[in-house]
Amino acid sequence: MKVLYDHQSFTGMAYGGVTRYFYELMRAFADRPDVDFELSLQFSNNEYLDRASFSKHRRFGLSHWRNVSRLASAVNRLYSIQRVRAHDFSVFHPTYYHNYFLRYLGNKPLVITFHDATSERYGKQYPEVGEHLYEAKKIQMQRADRIIAVSEFSKQEILRFFPIAPEKIDVVHLGTAFSRQRSPIPSVPGTHRYLLYVGKRGLYKNFARFFQAVRPILQRHPDLHLYCAGGGSFTATELAQFQAAGLGQRVHFRAITDSALYALYHHAEAFVFPSLNEGFGLPVLEAFSAGCPVVLSNRSSLPEVGADAALYFDPEQVDSMTESIEKVLTDSALRQQLRQRGAERLTHFSCEKTAEKTLAIYQQLAG
Structure with a gap:
């Protein structure tokens, strides 16, 4: 049996949850004799693929030619079309929602993964998240033989927004590569205590409201800092906000x-x-893997993933957020309890389990 993955998410994303998901699937399959796969990709700057022996892509520069990324995307799509038209695969699993391949697929089995309904929930409020994606998703899901939802919440989102039969949907939870991390653990610059925020900060990620909630905590605890990891450097507006609160030297980007x-x-x-909407929420598992106490929004998939291993708050209520963060920060016994529960909760998730369940779907379709 052979699975064909296409170029889509790997063309435009250097890192992030979607490409990490497909990278981990291929990594799990790379040494298995019962499954073969191909990634139809010529050019990519994806950081995960740089360590992958199964990808023969080339990196492309961005500094010397404004349209080079667009050119790389066009070349990748032409190559994917060529590989789809060859029909040298048992199952096709595209990595995003563009439907360029449908006219060439014939009756080959199609599996798609639905990560979240952010564009359906927030497309009108935040057009940047892709309001235009609805029709493309709908066409792809109607053609698909099986749909993988990354959480029960995501499955319910499909049923809420799309005319799809529930028996067509399989829930396959994600895992994290962080569970493979081993000692020694690197140190962190500075000796101060800190709270951690991870990922993008705009739109439904709810960072502005989070900062309102954490500002009085930082002011009450002068030895406490806030680290924001990934998601791009701080904007001028964010920096001004930190300075206005007198916290410019205690909020750090990493x-x-x-x-x-x-x-x-x-x-x-x-x-x-503090996110308002997550299809799964990989950072929760990452935190569990590293023994970090977790404080979560009580929305979307996060309670499904975190279960009793996290403390929760209403992400639209600043006071609720402040209260939960302060409670964890000032209660060492609670932090230790959350670490223990996080380690226990993590046993329900792994990249290997994700790959096994996904492979079972492929095999069912391939006969």
Whole structure:
């Protein structure tokens, strides 16, 4: 049996949850004799693929030619079309929602993964998240033979927004590569205590409200700092906000590698995730893996993933957020309890389990 993955997410994303998901699937399959796969990709700057023996892509520069990324995307799509048209595969699993391949697929089995309904929930409020994606998703899901939802919450989102039969959907939870991290754990610059925020900060990620909630905590605890990992450097507006609160020297941005991010989780007083909408929420498992106490929004998939291993708050209520963060910060016994429960909760998730369940779906379709 052979699976064909296409170029889509790997063309435009240097890192992030979607490409990490497909990278971990292929990594799990790379040494198995019962499955073969191909990634139809010529050019990519994806950081995960740089360590992958199964990808023969080339990196492309961005500094000398404004349209080079667009050209790389066009070349990758032409190559994917060529590989789809060859029909040298048992199952096709595209990595994003563009439907360029449908006219060439014939009756070959199609599996798609649905990560979240952010564009359906927030597309009108935040057009940047892709309001236009609805029709493309709908066409792809109607053609698909099986749909993988990364959480029960994501499955319910499909049923809420799309005319799809529930029996067509399989829930396959994600895992984290952080569970493979080993000692020694890198140190973190500075000796101060800190809270940790991870990922993008705009739109539904709810960072502005989170900062309102954490500002009085930082002011009450002069030895406490806030680290924001990944998601791009601070904007001028954010920097001005920090300065206006008198906290310009205590809110820090950190660019991340896997080892650096693991260290940030490991040494943090707590990881706080105030997002209004997540299809799964991989940072929760990352924090569990690193022994970090977790404080979560009580929305979307996060209670499904965190279960009793996290403390929760209403992400639209600043006071609720402040109260939960303060409670974890000032109660060492609670932090230790959350670490223990996080380690127990993590046993329900792994990249290997994700790959096994996904492979069973492929095999069912391939006969």
